[in-house]
Amino acid sequence: MKEQCVQLGRYPTRFVIPKEPGETRRAKQIDRKDKKMMKMATAIVMMVVLASIALDAGASTGVKSVVVPANADVVVSIPFTRLPVGTYETNAVATSGTTVITVDGSPFTAGQLDKSGANATHYVRVIDGPGAGLWCSINSNGTNTITLDKDITATLSASGSDQDFTIRVYPHQTVERIFNLLLLNVSFADQTEVRLFPNDLTTQDLGSGGGGVSKFNTGGFFPNTWTNPGMVLPPDTGFVLRNNGSTPLVYIAFGQVPNTKVSYMLPAGVNKDTVIASGYSADSVVTFAGAGGVDQREFRLFNNALGTQDLGSGGGGSSKFNTGGFFPNTWTNPTLALPNATGYVLRQNGGVGGVITTTPVYPIVTD
Numbered sequence: 001m002k003e004q005c006v007q008l009g010r011y012p013t014r015f016v017i018p019k020e021p022g023e024t025r026r027a028k029q030i031d032r033k034d035k036k037m038m039k040m041a042t043a044i045v046m047m048v049v050l051a052s053i054a055l056d057a058g059a060s061t062g063v064k065s066v067v068v069p070a071n072a073d074v075v076v077s078i079p080f081t082r083l084p085v086g087t088y089e090t091n092a093v094a095t096s097g098t099t100v101i102t103v104d105g106s107p108f109t110a111g112q113l114d115k116s117g118a119n120a121t122h123y124v125r126v127i128d129g130p131g132a133g134l135w136c137s138i139n140s141n142g143t144n145t146i147t148l149d150k151d152i153t154a155t156l157s158a159s160g161s162d163q164d165f166t167i168r169v170y171p172h173q174t175v176e177r178i179f180n181l182l183l184l185n186v187s188f189a190d191q192t193e194v195r196l197f198p199n200d201l202t203t204q205d206l207g208s209g210g211g212g213v214s215k216f217n218t219g220g221f222f223p224n225t226w227t228n229p230g231m232v233l234p235p236d237t238g239f240v241l242r243n244n245g246s247t248p249l250v251y252i253a254f255g256q257v258p259n260t261k262v263s264y265m266l267p268a269g270v271n272k273d274t275v276i277a278s279g280y281s282a283d284s285v286v287t288f289a290g291a292g293g294v295d296q297r298e299f300r301l302f303n304n305a306l307g308t309q310d311l312g313s314g315g316g317g318s319s320k321f322n323t324g325g326f327f328p329n330t331w332t333n334p335t336l337a338l339p340n341a342t343g344y345v346l347r348q349n350g351g352v353g354g355v356i357t358t359t360p361v362y363p364i365v366t367d
Helices: 032-055
Strands: 002-007 012-017 061-068 072-074 086-093 100-103 122-126 135-141 145-148 166-171 193-196 212-217 239-243 247-257 264-265 270-275 298-302 315-321 344-348 354-357
Touching: 061 072, 072 247, 264 270, 264 344
Parallel strands: 012 061
Antiparallel strands: 002 012, 061 247, 072 239, 086 100, 086 166, 100 145, 122 135, 122 166, 135 145, 193 212, 193 239, 264 354, 270 344, 298 315, 298 344
16 A cells, blocks of 8 residues: 655645556556455545545645455544534633533524534534643533533633633534445445444443444345434544455545644543544554553554454553553553554553543644
8 A cells, every 4th residue: 555645734644545556566466356446445535535625625634544354343533523613712611510611702503502412413622721632522502601411621620710711613523424425436335333432331341332333234224324324423532343244345534634632531440441542643652641650551552453353452552651660650662653543442550530632743723
């Protein structure tokens, strides 16, 4: 494969385009099925690039492709956002224990962002202040208020009396948008599945699918449709793409290149796994701000090359933080790459929770 870099806005965006058959002797040895898949992948990538440019020529847009082997699970993510609804300044934040944010003016229509739980249509990203980088789905809204689906106000108001900060509202990515059949008549094998991890589990080695499943059906009363097309694919989160077919398929992620900080709020508790993603459309490393400091806290990569289903975490490499030993307060593998468009486990091996922030991999401009 050949990785190319295209300037579609403020920043260069990398994407992978397979070489066309015939460029080399090696390419001539590829069988017909592989040639067909490569041509399809190339055409889809270019089509999405053009569509992204047409959506917002002034923004930085990008696309990323991942090949899913036959009869295999691959943990992927979406390192791009949709176009934001808008950016808003807050004039107050509720105290801990509530979930309401108040913004300046009256920029919303009441109920404009309503829809809670797994069907939430929008989310908030905190742009600056003590909670910079955190995101949270929206349950409902008034003309100048947003009610979140969980309490992150303790972090947002951590600066005491200064409670002003900036938020940005985005539409969620969904199954029907990312896995869209209109992209050059792309097709999926019967029973192809998108499976979310249940990140609220209190045990490690979580299985895939417990957080929600959307399945593609080629037959039945509604052929060539997803069973849960509006299922949200959360930002900065890994999920399983299960290929139940006998040939590889190509996963295409596309959208706006993220231009905000990315943070995660880790639960306080022993032995908890969370499947996260870097949140950026470029590879990162394990040196997240605030990720250290807890003995045996660990990054664990999935082995996406395994070629089997129900893959376990850790087979693709790991890095563990040690507070003792010969080299105290260091990572065992500090240069472990965290690839974009994939997901990995952040294993919490201590009772200390808190916020960690992804180290930016390109300049972040928030104005």
